[in-house]
Amino acid sequence: xxxxxxxxxxxxxxxxxxxxxxxxxxxxxxxxxxxxxxxxxxxxxxxxxxxxxxxxxxxxxxxxxxxxxxxxxxx
Amino acid sequence: xxxxxxxxxxxxxxxxxxxxxxxxxxxxxxxxxxxxxxxxxxxxxxxxxxxxxxxxxxxxxxxxxxxxxxxxxxxxxxxxxxxxxxxxxxxxxxxxxxxxxxxxxxxxxxxxxxxxxxxxxxxxxxxxxxxxxxxxxxxxxxxxxxxxxxxxxxxxxxxxxxxxxxxxxxxxxxxxxxxxxxxxxx
Numbered sequence: 577x578x579x580x581x582x583x584x585x586x587x588x589x590x591x592x593x594x595x596x597x598x599x600x601x602x603x604x605x606x607x608x609x610x611x612x613x614x615x616x617x618x619x620x621x622x623x624x625x626x627x628x629x630x631x632x633x634x635x636x637x638x639x640x641x642x643x644x645x646x647x648x649x650x651x
Numbered sequence: 652x653x654x655x656x657x658x659x660x661x662x663x664x665x666x667x668x669x670x671x672x673x674x675x676x677x678x679x680x681x682x683x684x685x686x687x688x689x690x691x692x693x694x695x696x697x698x699x700x701x702x703x704x705x706x707x708x709x710x711x712x713x714x715x716x717x718x719x720x721x722x723x724x725x726x727x728x729x730x731x732x733x734x735x736x737x738x739x740x741x742x743x744x745x746x747x748x749x750x751x752x753x754x755x756x757x758x759x760x761x762x763x764x765x766x767x768x769x770x771x772x773x774x775x776x777x778x779x780x781x782x783x784x785x786x787x788x789x790x791x792x793x794x795x796x797x798x799x800x801x802x803x804x805x806x807x808x809x810x811x812x813x814x815x816x817x818x819x820x821x822x823x824x825x826x827x828x829x830x831x832x833x834x835x836x837x
Binding site for chain 1: 659660662663664667668671672675676681684685688689692693696697769770772773776777792794795796797801813816819820823826827830834
């Protein structure tokens, strides 16, 4: 038996494919009787799908530091 | 921040990723997109005194970036003849020899809308990420967008894994709430 806090952590790990098999079994068992966590798990999955769909890009930290410097020089 | 004042110091933190996503979607090259964002910030600084405060800072910067994207395409097309469209047979690939007309988009397809919708979704997510507390957004970006391993992130930020998962949890919960408002109920 696991509590909800543990369940949500496993659920988050699962979004990044880092939950072990045992953890996943524990989680699905918990989801059988816990409505709150089932709802959270569904939403969490949805967020992962959205993030994958959106082709997110990010500037690297170095690039940002460089940009900041350039801005400061030109203020 | 007062209403018609600009805050160039916080531009990079607040808008760089948002503008970068916008640019990448249009020029499909990360290096060029990065340069365009940089140019946008500089142009923004130069014309800061013309800023009326009529629009939000971000809208104003996006407007500048739009011009920069157009300028970019003008520049690469400036050599005479490059902008011409030549209609001939296809000369490469499996469909070599087919008429080009056979390759026009299917008017009944809605696939193109997905592209547009995904880009808007990307901008909505970036906006929500920029609203997160700094630590949460750092962890979330490293984990989700850059796809770094838990170990690497822990080393870089000097935190332990359970700490990391708490931060991921908070970031994800905040994002769900934010997207619920900004994306699903538009």
